[in-house]
Amino acid sequence: MNMRILAALAALTLPIPLLAQHDPAALQQMALADDTAYGIVEDLTTEIGPRLAGTDREAAAREWAVERLKAMGFSNVRVEPFDMKTWVRGIETAEVTAPYTGAMHISALGNSASTGPRGLEAEIVYFATMADLDAAPDGSLKGKIAFVSHKMTRTQTGASYGQFGDVRRRGPNIAASKGAAAIVIRSVGTDYHRNPHTGGTNFAEGVSPIPAAALSIPDAENLERMIRRAARDNRPVKMKLVLTPRQIGTTQSGNVIAEVPGSDPAAGMILIGGHLDSWDLGTGAIDDGAGVAISAAAAKLVMDAGIPKRTIRVVWWGAEEVGIFGGKAYAEKHGAAGHALAMESDFGAGRIWQVDFRLPDSAAAMQTKIVEALASMGIGRGRGVASGGPDHGPIVALGVNAIDLQQDGTDYFDLHHTPDDTLDKIDPQMLRQNVAAWATVLGIVANDPADLLPKAKVAE
């Protein structure tokens, strides 16, 4: 409270932003000696842990978040709630029953149907790729369990997630529409641990959801070996699945919002953040405890250094994993008006190595300033167009500018959506590097004279 009054008074008495205090080099130096971000992600993963969208654990995370953001000195800390349809995990076991035996590590995909507590035992039909499943004749899977393999490749940018993630996003619906009793997929991931990678899937209207789950990669490869051996003498491979997830109906989620009030409201606000919800298997450290921590810690550094011209709005988004429900609710409620820029951190806690932009030509001078300030940290300019991150997709689609600070995701899909997404995977030094890059960009954009308010798209 005192902090807010002080800030308000300061805003009145010092209408000119303290530009010198937002000097990139000074902010970088402070960030590299600051463990605020690590403290946030440590506390969140320890005191709250997994926080599946729409559940009471996500609600507990929101309460925790409000308290934390207030304690950090942010203004206007509040929750903007929204309703959502919520799915929760149940029992999950898988066992090969013929011609070999073996328990496999499996996890249901979001929106998977239940097998019922007694489970389902059926013959496996193997597809090496998603394209092979697409090519299966309608009805050919009746009563069978489709198994789709598909080895994901490791990339620094995560570029392969679009392609390989297709098996998870689209496979269950296709298998269901072809009459399959269930589907199991090779996890969409690049590790070799007995940890399945969960994630959301969706069934089209008119397609009845079926049980859908991901096998850990060692299990998927073992199943492939079993299938090859059994094929030598035409023996069927059978699996027993027990998956009891449920749709629990409509519950509440919400976006947690906090602000660093700027001296010039007409200049538009900078929207930054990460998502507060996480998949339920890990403790949501890299996805996306790191993102909420990086964005808030950078905003706090700028706030502590002096009042910016532009307001910085930090949003810890709700229900990203299950359909970007928080980002959609926000865009619907607020629209693009008054948003100068969107930036999100949602690709782990690896080193930032590249920056991409989506800025108007009129912001060319600002962009150059940013490129130069980041170059001193060894961060290069990319040739891509910034997306603004998943939660900002809906508002960027309305014409809001975006900057993406690209993290090295070489190891990201070793951990993504697995039980292994835990605090120990975060390197504190890399987290500081992220905060330094974020504070650099925030410090520049928050004070730059460029007109960044959305135009064309809003009018469309």
Add this chain to the structure above:
Amino acid sequence: MNMRILAALAALTLPIPLLAQHDPAALQQMALADDTAYGIVEDLTTEIGPRLAGTDREAAAREWAVERLKAMGFSNVRVEPFDMKTWVRGIETAEVTAPYTGAMHISALGNSASTGPRGLEAEIVYFATMADLDAAPDGSLKGKIAFVSHKMTRTQTGASYGQFGDVRRRGPNIAASKGAAAIVIRSVGTDYHRNPHTGGTNFAEGVSPIPAAALSIPDAENLERMIRRAARDNRPVKMKLVLTPRQIGTTQSGNVIAEVPGSDPAAGMILIGGHLDSWDLGTGAIDDGAGVAISAAAAKLVMDAGIPKRTIRVVWWGAEEVGIFGGKAYAEKHGAAGHALAMESDFGAGRIWQVDFRLPDSAAAMQTKIVEALASMGIGRGRGVASGGPDHGPIVALGVNAIDLQQDGTDYFDLHHTPDDTLDKIDPQMLRQNVAAWATVLGIVANDPADLLPKAKVAE
């Protein structure tokens, strides 16, 4: 059968061993182009999978092994059965219930008692080390769950397993004797995955077994963080454990034996092998599918190259993990007499980098030959005394000579006794290197004129 007759005939007609065919360089070249070992461990882990000592899965592995060793052309393939007391795993869950919440990944230790299906909820008492648990006053743990942490360090040799494994081997008995309701330990391992490391423990006579289990390392560290936070305002940390393992009484295990008959039975036999049983969480690839594969593939290379002077006896040991029951039963039945040397592979599938000996002075020339032949592969001579491996401990204690081909175990305790002990962890090229080193040593020892028969200790 034909192979055996041929071999017998060959032994009669060619009483002089085919030394030239056991030339180290020739054997190494063959080994480095041979995937027999990989085939064994691939088939064993795929067709049989986990094979806990004393269970029907270990029995299935023995049947599989007899068939495989016969098909490879070995002679006198047979099982030597023995009885043992058998423990099997049940349900296993752990959940922190206060002041935070969180499901933890846990696995019972061998010989753990059951909590019963309703489980046990109690306050955690934290010990940073085994020494701290030792120092706890008698009765101070009454009704509590002891939690012993203790961070294992990574070494190439596995030297730290003796020290850090103490928590698992001795911790449960000490906690039980001090009145604890249960004990959970930080896994004895060096990885950061949500995979607990199981392993055997024992309770002394007169001490009632208690539930005893290992937390995955990320979970153990999370629990430590929770404990530190709760201690700030003296809040107790509580855990609910459900562990339902059982002792199922006396069942049968056995050692699977196969031989390469030598031309000079009086020269004594070479005893080699690995253990066929595995812990039940993984598929027993590195512990010890690799060992049974390496030893048998090397013996086959020597057999195929020509009849050795000394008989090579390959033993795929039963029930090593739970107390070296196979090795003890063998030593009791056969004694040391007639055994020229013992060598075991039971430390994964990493590159062999060093050789250690336990040989009489009279074998100095043979030892030099071995050192020289291995040096060409980049394997150096160690300063240690060979143990012969865990299963050969009982017979080496009776005076049998030993050679240890030391594997690089830097990553071994990332996988040891976890669900992650699966085929994908084996590098086929490293496995070939192991077979090459083994075949080198076997080729030399099998034909060397040194007197290797056990003497002193047997007479004691």
